[in-house]
Amino acid sequence: MQIDEVVWQVINRGHCSFKIKTISQNFCRNEYNVTGLCSKQSCPLANSQYATIKEEKGLCYLYVKTAERAQKPKELWEKILLSKNYEQALAQIDEQLKYWSNFMIHKNKQRLTKLRQMLIRIRKMRLKGFKELIPIKKKAERRDKIREQKALVAANLENAIEQELIDRLKNGVYNEIMNYNTKAFEKVVGQNQMEDEEEREQQELEEEEEDYSDEELIFDPNDLEEDDDEEDQDDEEDDKRLFQKQTFNQLRRDNDEVKDIKKKKPRVQLQYEEEEEVEDRKKQQIAF
Amino acid sequence: MTSVPLVSVFSADDSSKVTAKHIPLPAVFQTPIRPDIVSFVHTNIAKNRRQAHAVNPQAGMQHSAESWGTGRAVARIPRVSGSGTHRSGQAAFGNQCRKGRMSLPIKVWRRWHRRVNIKQKRHAAATAVAATGIVPLVLARGHRISQVPQIPLVVEDKIESYEKTTDALNFLKRFGAFEDVQKVVSTKVVRAGISKQRGKKYRVRKGPLVVYFNENAKLLKAFRNVPGVEVVNVTRLNLLQLAPGGQLGRFVIWTQSAFAHLDKLFGTYRYSSIIKDGYQLLRPLITNPDLARIINSNQVQEKVQPAKTTKVLHEVQKKNPLKNTKAMDRLNPYAKKQRVAAAAAIKANTKGTKKIKKNKALKKASRAAYNKVAASLNDATKAAVQEEQDIKVKYFSVQKGAAQTE
Numbered sequence: 001m002q003i004d005e006v007v008w009q010v011i012n013r014g015h016c017s018f019k020i021k022t023i024s025q026n027f028c029r030n031e032y033n034v035t036g037l038c039s040k041q042s043c044p045l046a047n048s049q050y051a052t053i054k055e056e057k058g059l060c061y062l063y064v065k066t067a068e069r070a071q072k073p074k075e076l077w078e079k080i081l082l083s084k085n086y087e088q089a090l091a092q093i094d095e096q097l098k099y100w101s102n103f104m105i106h107k108n109k110q111r112l113t114k115l116r117q118m119l120i121r122i123r124k125m126r127l128k129g130f131k132e133l134i135p136i137k138k139k140a141e142r143r144d145k146i147r148e149q150k151a152l153v154a155a156n157l158e159n160a161i162e163q164e165l166i167d168r169l170k171n172g173v174y175n176e177i178m179n180y181n182t183k184a185f186e187k188v189v190g191q192n193q194m195e196d197e198e199e200r201e202q203q204e205l206e207e208e209e210e211d212y213s214d215e216e217l218i219f220d221p222n223d224l225e226e227d228d229d230e231e232d233q234d235d236e237e238d239d240k241r242l243f244q245k246q247t248f249n250q251l252r253r254d255n256d257e258v259k260d261i262k263k264k265k266p267r268v269q270l271q272y273e274e275e276e277e278v279e280d281r282k283k284q285q286i287a288f
Numbered sequence: 289m290t291s292v293p294l295v296s297v298f299s300a301d302d303s304s305k306v307t308a309k310h311i312p313l314p315a316v317f318q319t320p321i322r323p324d325i326v327s328f329v330h331t332n333i334a335k336n337r338r339q340a341h342a343v344n345p346q347a348g349m350q351h352s353a354e355s356w357g358t359g360r361a362v363a364r365i366p367r368v369s370g371s372g373t374h375r376s377g378q379a380a381f382g383n384q385c386r387k388g389r390m391s392l393p394i395k396v397w398r399r400w401h402r403r404v405n406i407k408q409k410r411h412a413a414a415t416a417v418a419a420t421g422i423v424p425l426v427l428a429r430g431h432r433i434s435q436v437p438q439i440p441l442v443v444e445d446k447i448e449s450y451e452k453t454t455d456a457l458n459f460l461k462r463f464g465a466f467e468d469v470q471k472v473v474s475t476k477v478v479r480a481g482i483s484k485q486r487g488k489k490y491r492v493r494k495g496p497l498v499v500y501f502n503e504n505a506k507l508l509k510a511f512r513n514v515p516g517v518e519v520v521n522v523t524r525l526n527l528l529q530l531a532p533g534g535q536l537g538r539f540v541i542w543t544q545s546a547f548a549h550l551d552k553l554f555g556t557y558r559y560s561s562i563i564k565d566g567y568q569l570l571r572p573l574i575t576n577p578d579l580a581r582i583i584n585s586n587q588v589q590e591k592v593q594p595a596k597t598t599k600v601l602h603e604v605q606k607k608n609p610l611k612n613t614k615a616m617d618r619l620n621p622y623a624k625k626q627r628v629a630a631a632a633a634i635k636a637n638t639k640g641t642k643k644i645k646k647n648k649a650l651k652k653a654s655r656a657a658y659n660k661v662a663a664s665l666n667d668a669t670k671a672a673v674q675e676e677q678d679i680k681v682k683y684f685s686v687q688k689g690a691a692q693t694e
Binding site: 003004005006007009010011013014015016017018045046070071072073074075076 | 293295320321323419421422423424425427428429430433434435436437438439464535536577578579580
């Protein structure tokens with residue numbers, strides 16, 4: 001009591017480590033301050049008789065400081081647990097701070113109310129959940145967006161999909177004729193026709209060397225053409241199949257030689273033990 | 289103060305044990321707190337540690353520069369002589385010039401140190417010691433003392449024989465002073481500015497100050513390496529340590545003998561100091577600094593005259609009584625009654641006169657006539673509206689029929 005006045009003069013005029021000055025107001029950083037403002041009445045340092053409410057783990061405590069314990073910082077604050085019932089807690093404050101200044105009692109009750117409201121809000125949020133606000137980081141967003149675009153381009157999705165489809169076709173996933181894109185279809189068909197002509201030319205040259213090996217499983221389109229004596233019923237089917245195989249060939253060749261337009265480039269002649277190297281090659285072309 | 293506050297001396301090994309209970313507080317701790325004296329003394333004493341420095345006396349003057357005088361359409365400042373380089377003809381020598389010497393270059397014979405009256409220095413020291421015993425001031429300065437058992441903290445002389453830093457650290461931990469040390473450690477920052485290249489790399493806070501008495505004490509070495517902690521002998525208490533930055537309230541740990549020595553050092557209010565020859569502690573202007581309490585005390589209030597109420601001579605703005613009834617009432621209290629009577633009279637008069645009756649009758653008649661006309665108009669408008677609607681209906685039905693037939 002005696003020294004409060006002096007302390008306030010020194011702290012206020014001089015330097016207080018808890019004081020925060022803003023343009024309009026002064027705040028107090030001291031953890032025991034009831035109001036949070038820097039003023040003589042609410043300064044926990046400049047009042048030897050002081051009380052605050054503090055919250056710990058959902059419970060409110062009344063901290064009381066009296067002049068008798070002023071010289072013992074460790075024992076300075078008496079901690080009184082307040083009732084969980086709001087009205088009872090208010091009554092407790094009244095009882096503990098009996099005959100204290102109205103300011104102190106009133107501010108403590110206000111602080112209790114505020115803390116309790118905060119606790120209610122916390123509980124509500126825990127139960128109901130709440131929208132967590134996440135800041136939008138402009139730089140990061142901008143960067144990610146651009147990187148996504150680049151990744152999309154780098155992925156070559158169309159090519160990859162095309163490859164996948166062709167592989168599936170090769171593997172025989174699709175049993176029947178599918179609806180191709182007309183342009184691609186025609187392109188393939190056109191090339192196929194060219195292919196046929198080529199093959200026929202080659203065949204004419206090497207007709208003598210034709211020999212049917214044991215590899216009868218390998219389907220030779222040329223065989224079909226010779227076997228016109230077959231039943232008419234199968235003609236359509238065979239034609240279909242022929243067509244299928246032809247397109248398949250074409251697609252495969254397209255796959256192999258994307259940039260190579262000239263089909264008549266000399267092929268590498270591999271030395272086989274058998275004489276029918278050319279035939280084998282042909283058959284290998286068709287076999288898949 | 290009638291009663292002298294009492295202080296306990298704590299055991300060095302156990303903070304809960306008290307070796308000596310209720311030692312009276314030395315009188316220094318009751319010196320009036322005078323931040324003004326401390327501030328003044330501190331600013332001056334702080335200058336005494338300065339080392340002379342100066343600017344090179346030739347700096348900026350190593351030219352044979354001469355002013356070109358008037359008539360050359362240039363400023364009259366001295367210009368560098370010679371040719372063949374950019375520098376020639378440029379301004380030199382002046383403080384305003386680029387590459388010129390500074391104005392009033394610093395000389396070594398600057399008055400670096402300040403002398404302060406001994407009495408002032410002693411008063412400042414005494415105040416600073418007193419402030420170390422006031423918890424709020426120590427807290428306000430920023431020391432973390434919430435776990436310290438007592439302020440002022442007095443410990444038995446055993447700590448003077450500490451040799452190991454571990455002992456020192458453990459001692460601090462036991463007495464809740466370690467928090468302050470931790471604060472020092474955690475807030476060590478690289479200094480801003482060039483000083484860091486000149487041997488002052490870190491800015492370190494002040495921690496506890498340990499005050500001992502025996503000259504053979506080894507605790508200096510034990511506490512030396514603990515960051516923030518300073519050790520000083522009672523006989524050589526330094527204001528720069530007791531109130532660093534001119535700010536009162538350093539956290540001080542006293543040994544028992546040091547504490548006891550304070551009375552001899554500063555004296556009391558009963559006898560002047562033995563060591564500081566002829567020094568008498570400062571007496572307060574008023575013994576009870578609680579002004580509010582004094583003013584509101586019974587003794588003062590009895591004698592005090594009743595509070596003066598401000599007497600209002602007149603309104604700030606003049607109100608016209610002929611228009612403003614309240615202003616009129618203030619001047620003539622009977623005016624209110626007059627007004628009321630007049631109004632009543634008027635009312636009474638107007639009730640029974642023929643003229644009024646006639647007017648009333650006329651009014652009635654005119655009102656009736658008006659209503660009649662209005663009614664007829666109303667009817668007419670209604671009829672007209674109805675007619676229009678009929679026409680519309682007919683027209684559209686005709687239209688419809690025509691459309692259907694088509």
